[in-house]
Amino acid sequence: MDDIVRQALAKWPNVPHCTGWLLFDRRGNWRMRDEAAQAAGALGEPIRHTALLGFINRNYEADDEGQWFFQNGPQRVYVELVYTPFVVRLATDDATGKLTLTDQAGAAFEPAAAYLDDEGGILFTDKSSPARIAVLHDHDLDLFSEHAELAGDGRSGQFLWRDDLVLTLEPVRKAEVEKRFGFVGSPAARAAAEAASDSDKSAR
Template sequence: MDDIVKQALAKWPNVPHCTGWLLLDRRGNWRMRDEAAQAAGAPGEPIRHTALLGFINRNYEADDAGQWFFQNGPQRVYVELGYTPFVVRLAANDPSGQLTLTDQADAAFEPSAVYLDDEGGILFTNRSTPARVAVLHDHDLDLFSEHADLASDGRGGEFRWRDGAVLKLEPVRKSEVEKRFAFVASPAAYAATNPDNASR
């Protein structure tokens, strides 16, 4: 967390939180959602400002309930998630061809497990504590398939990561991902149904 954010929190500790205004979409884009976008259930406009994107990524964290938020100075801006709290890109670096995963903040993501959901999405968890879950950007599914062997029933298999490491490709239902990996996809909906735990 940026020092300027820590200072703002110390100076104004009771600023009300907000929900619904910021979205991380399925492709790792941060989107600003004004009142019209929220009312229409639209994803909102992509944020393009490089410095703002860096500020969001550096101050992106989760609370004890599994709600992800951007700490904007003294205000906690809860994030609506298009799927998972992180979106990763898979690349084969030249000239070695060694695979790499990076998240939406361009940080390295070291996978510890890989999952195939029932809609064809690929999910990774990493080695952090607690583990973070990320969905693979759909543009990278072809590269993933070059390094994966699916089981005959299409519900599992193996992923050849690198340095000889092979990760078991485990099946998971998309509808169960949020609960299984302990995050809240919609803090706005969570606040509406959990008034005692709603953001202040």
């Protein structure tokens, strides 16, 4: 977290949280969602400003309930996730010929386990604690397939990450990823449900 953000939090600790306005899409793009986009259920407009993207990525964290947010100064801006909290790119290092994985911020992502969902998506968890869950960018599926072997049923297999490390491709249902890996895909929907429940209780 940036020092300027820590200072803002110390100065204004009780700024209300924000939900619904920031979205992280399936290809690792950050998107702003105005009221019209939210009402239409649209993804919103991609953020292109390099400095702002860096600021978001440096101050992107999860709370104790698995809700991911961008700490924008004193305000916590909760993020709507199209799929996972991280998207990774697979590439081949020109110097070594080895595969590399990097997250949306360009940081190295060292995989510890690999998964194949029921829609053909590839996911990885890393070696951090707690482990991060990331989906592979769909543009990199061809490169992935060059280093993977699928079982006959197409639901499992293995991925040759390094000469000495083969990752088993474990099957997982896309609808179960959020619960299995402990994150909240839509903090806005969760906040709305909690507000409705509180309103119902007060009306009784």
